[in-house]
Amino acid sequence: MTRPENIIVLKDLYRHFGAVKALDGVNLTVKKGKVIVVIGPSGSGKSTMLRCINHLETPTSGEVWIDGKQLGKNEKELNEIRTEVGMVFQLFNLFPHLTALENVTVAQKVVRGRSKEEAHEIAMKQLERVGIPEKADVFPSNLSGGQQQRVAIARALAMNPKIMLFDEPTSALDPEMIKEVLDVMLDLAKEGMTMVCVTHEMGFARSAADEILFMDNGQIVEHTTPHDLYNNPKEERTKLFLSQILDH
Amino acid sequence: MEPSAPQIEIKDTESEKTLRDQPWWFFAIILIFIWAGYIFYTRENYSEAFVFIKAGIGITIKTALISYAFALMLGLLAGLGRISKNIFFNNLSRLYVELIRGIPMLVLIFFIALVGVPMLVDGLNALGVSLTEAGLGFLGEPLSAFGNKSLTMNTRAIVALSVTYGAFLAEIFRAGIQSITRGQMEAARSLGMSYGQAMRHIILPQAVRNVLPALGNDFVAMVKDSSLVSVLAVRDITQVSRLYAGSTFRFREAYITVSVMYLSITVMLSLLVQVMERRLSKND
Numbered sequence: 144m145t146r147p148e149n150i151i152v153l154k155d156l157y158r159h160f161g162a163v164k165a166l167d168g169v170n171l172t173v174k175k176g177k178v179i180v181v182i183g184p185s186g187s188g189k190s191t192m193l194r195c196i197n198h199l200e201t202p203t204s205g206e207v208w209i210d211g212k213q214l215g216k217n218e219k220e221l222n223e224i225r226t227e228v229g230m231v232f233q234l235f236n237l238f239p240h241l242t243a244l245e246n247v248t249v250a251q252k253v254v255r256g257r258s259k260e261e262a263h264e265i266a267m268k269q270l271e272r273v274g275i276p277e278k279a280d281v282f283p284s285n286l287s288g289g290q291q292q293r294v295a296i297a298r299a300l301a302m303n304p305k306i307m308l309f310d311e312p313t314s315a316l317d318p319e320m321i322k323e324v325l326d327v328m329l330d331l332a333k334e335g336m337t338m339v340c341v342t343h344e345m346g347f348a349r350s351a352a353d354e355i356l357f358m359d360n361g362q363i364v365e366h367t368t369p370h371d372l373y374n375n376p377k378e379e380r381t382k383l384f385l386s387q388i389l390d391h
Numbered sequence: 392m393e394p395s396a397p398q399i400e401i402k403d404t405e406s407e408k409t410l411r412d413q414p415w416w417f418f419a420i421i422l423i424f425i426w427a428g429y430i431f432y433t434r435e436n437y438s439e440a441f442v443f444i445k446a447g448i449g450i451t452i453k454t455a456l457i458s459y460a461f462a463l464m465l466g467l468l469a470g471l472g473r474i475s476k477n478i479f480f481n482n483l484s485r486l487y488v489e490l491i492r493g494i495p496m497l498v499l500i501f502f503i504a505l506v507g508v509p510m511l512v513d514g515l516n517a518l519g520v521s522l523t524e525a526g527l528g529f530l531g532e533p534l535s536a537f538g539n540k541s542l543t544m545n546t547r548a549i550v551a552l553s554v555t556y557g558a559f560l561a562e563i564f565r566a567g568i569q570s571i572t573r574g575q576m577e578a579a580r581s582l583g584m585s586y587g588q589a590m591r592h593i594i595l596p597q598a599v600r601n602v603l604p605a606l607g608n609d610f611v612a613m614v615k616d617s618s619l620v621s622v623l624a625v626r627d628i629t630q631v632s633r634l635y636a637g638s639t640f641r642f643r644e645a646y647i648t649v650s651v652m653y654l655s656i657t658v659m660l661s662l663l664v665q666v667m668e669r670r671l672s673k674n675d
Binding site for chain 1: 572574575577578579580581582583584585586588592593596597600
């Protein structure tokens, strides 16, 4: 087996919003096929870091490398790299004027230039993968939160991305719907997808994550395995945060 | 025993409620139409005025429709400009909107038709001459032959209305685009769509849907404002009724007739907009 390559590399990433340092010098290397879970208090820069990986947020300084290509000013190249990086949002962001199926086909047709039939076939396959092929012709407003999020995952997967980013995918869901989304994510992880997930679902982190990051004040405070983070966190801040989210 | 449903206290009697819910204003308008129809039919002066003024209705509708079509294109372009990050495009659009909004429509119509269009024609002529001198006769000759006379007042009126309403519609489009949450653009971009692709396939379809009623209302306003082109001697119903009143001194007949004509067009269009609004809100 060849040595797993570094599919995501973040070098000295800074992102300032005025005086606020959302990212304050982040370095991260993610190897292909790894599942990374990012935790941390709100405002710690987790989402900003995630959004910098596909340049939805442009870093103030620093470098982002995806699969050996640096994200820069070139819009066309950026669009190409983004097709390789699927993203799932906290508030789903499905296109409300399109059916579930059309949500999954539109970018395939527009960006990948696939024919209607091909896009349709791939979309149905992805909807089956996330377990809701029967909702293909339903508009997002008639889907539950969990179903919407699964369509959103199918939409990202239909582009055949090499990386999937999850930005608190279950935070806006009712408790009984969290599991259906996490199950899809677990399947993806088992299939060897490279994933970066901002989530506080500790069960998911324990069973799927290869590595876990604890962020605070725009910095990665601790980067280790889930087992080590829970059993012997090294930093005081990590201990405090973990005690807050686990002790109730 | 089955539990009975909780009783809701009704303060008004059914008949009081029904009376209050009737669109009395609309019945009044219908009455006006019936009364107008009656006098057009029975009184000779009025039927004469009606027949005379009716001749302008084609021009009124044509002017409004064509101008609105051009205004839609201009408005969409300028609306996209208003939210564009391109400094030149953004400021140009803003300048256009502010200039138009800062000048009375009547003055704009005079200005565009009597100053703007001739200036543009002169410019095109000059360009044509220099193109011909540069050896590009096939491009230059038609341009330099282009005369002011070939642009009728009807055409200039359409240019004036289009340019004016383009600025109003630009603000509607801008508001519509800005009403779409940022997440939509982000989701589209995260799938690899370019800004233009995201606009076209994701943002604009939703934005236009949201502003359809506003666009419809502006079309109604456009029909009414088309009466201003009568100052350019365009023979729309306003101008024709002025001519009729001037030559017969039957001011009452002329202006009652033209008012009823505008009212019937605008009431009809407003009803269409309302139906559209109701259907759109049902789909939400």
